[in-house]
Amino acid sequence: MQGKTILITGGTGSFGGVMVRHALAQGAGEIRILSRDEEKQDAMRNRLREPRLSFYIGDVRDPGSVDMAMAGADMVFHAAALKQVPSCEFFPMEAVRTNVVGSSNVIDAAIKHDVDRVVCLSTDKAVLPINAMGMSKAMMEKLVQAASRRRNGEGTVVACVRYGNVMYSRGSVIPLFLKQLRDGGPITVTNPQMTRFLLPLIDSVALVEHALTHAEPGDVFIKKAPACTIGTLAEAMKALFEADVDIRTIGVRHGEKLFETLATADELAGAEDQGDYWRIRMDGRDLDYASYFSEGNPDVAEIEDYTSHNTEQLDLEGVVDLLLTLPEIRAELGTA
Numbered sequence: 001m002q003g004k005t006i007l008i009t010g011g012t013g014s015f016g017g018v019m020v021r022h023a024l025a026q027g028a029g030e031i032r033i034l035s036r037d038e039e040k041q042d043a044m045r046n047r048l049r050e051p052r053l054s055f056y057i058g059d060v061r062d063p064g065s066v067d068m069a070m071a072g073a074d075m076v077f078h079a080a081a082l083k084q085v086p087s088c089e090f091f092p093m094e095a096v097r098t099n100v101v102g103s104s105n106v107i108d109a110a111i112k113h114d115v116d117r118v119v120c121l122s123t124d125k126a127v128l129p130i131n132a133m134g135m136s137k138a139m140m141e142k143l144v145q146a147a148s149r150r151r152n153g154e155g156t157v158v159a160c161v162r163y164g165n166v167m168y169s170r171g172s173v174i175p176l177f178l179k180q181l182r183d184g185g186p187i188t189v190t191n192p193q194m195t196r197f198l199l200p201l202i203d204s205v206a207l208v209e210h211a212l213t214h215a216e217p218g219d220v221f222i223k224k225a226p227a228c229t230i231g232t233l234a235e236a237m238k239a240l241f242e243a244d245v246d247i248r249t250i251g252v253r254h255g256e257k258l259f260e261t262l263a264t265a266d267e268l269a270g271a272e273d274q275g276d277y278w279r280i281r282m283d284g285r286d287l288d289y290a291s292y293f294s295e296g297n298p299d300v301a302e303i304e305d306y307t308s309h310n311t312e313q314l315d316l317e318g319v320v321d322l323l324l325t326l327p328e329i330r331a332e333l334g335t336a
């Protein structure tokens, strides 16, 4: 990142906040934030007071504002998205406009301006999707692959990373459980047997950096991550904060799965094991029907999907230890 001009779409969010600090520390020449909310930009500007930061008010839905922020950029982290499951479920066309059309605008502008590398942030909910948020992110992944296939590996490298649940992200279950136990309970658990991958925010930045360094056109990178049941997570929060509160089971919410899938067997059959990461290569076969039927992949049947049910499962102690690595939890405990 040394001396480079970096554009972060949706740069005032949780990912943007950590990535900006990281890029500054890496010696980035200029960091551009493209986002809609002037108040959040103002807060970031005042918090960091950094001449290498520049702020662009705009929306990825609007090709003009993307184009303006893109001109002269060397690398792009595309984090702007509608990411809440319920809002996308109620307003699926809004998810299409931001996550599909917006991503297409970002990819097209990056190619037009001959940007070196673009990393788009996707989610495990994009794999075998059942909700509108996941479906729109799956379409974003398809746009990345189609753009890469069309250009035969030439020019701008566009790739994706897939996250599991980012621990302590805004509006997610860990801060909710914390508030509930501070209020004297009960802690509301949808289904104690439900599992989720657990990814600290700092690991999500490392994953993006890994993708930035290793990406070839159309790749999807995932980080191998442990998971736990939501019942164990609730017990771990109780233990950590020494709270004697009830746990109430409330049932699964709309558009929710019992477990998430980070990669399908099909994808893993051609993936490269990179230690802590998997690189899932784009299916580079051309989309001609003859090759579709005559060159299938025989390995697929041997492999399982990689899910939050079959990855390493953390027990109560393991979850407590992982929670203790989060700066937010340490601050709450007064041990920061």
Ligand SMILES: O=c1ccn([C@@H]2O[C@H](COP(=O)(O)OP(=O)(O)O[C@H]3O[C@H](CO)[C@H](O)[C@H](O)[C@H]3O)[C@@H](O)[C@H]2O)c(=O)[nH]1
Pocket: 083, 084, 085, 123, 124, 125, 163, 164, 165, 166, 171, 172, 173, 174, 176, 188, 189, 190, 191, 194, 195, 196, 230, 252, 253, 256
């Ligand atoms: O009161 C609650 C709320 C949630 N859960 C459970 O906790 C787990 C995590 O829930 P979150 O709401 O934290 O996360 P989701 O998996 O539903 O989705 C989250 O991650 C997504 C990205 O993958 C999006 O960012 C989304 O907005 C964000 O909420 C789920 O199993 C959920 O059922 C509970 O047990 N009780």
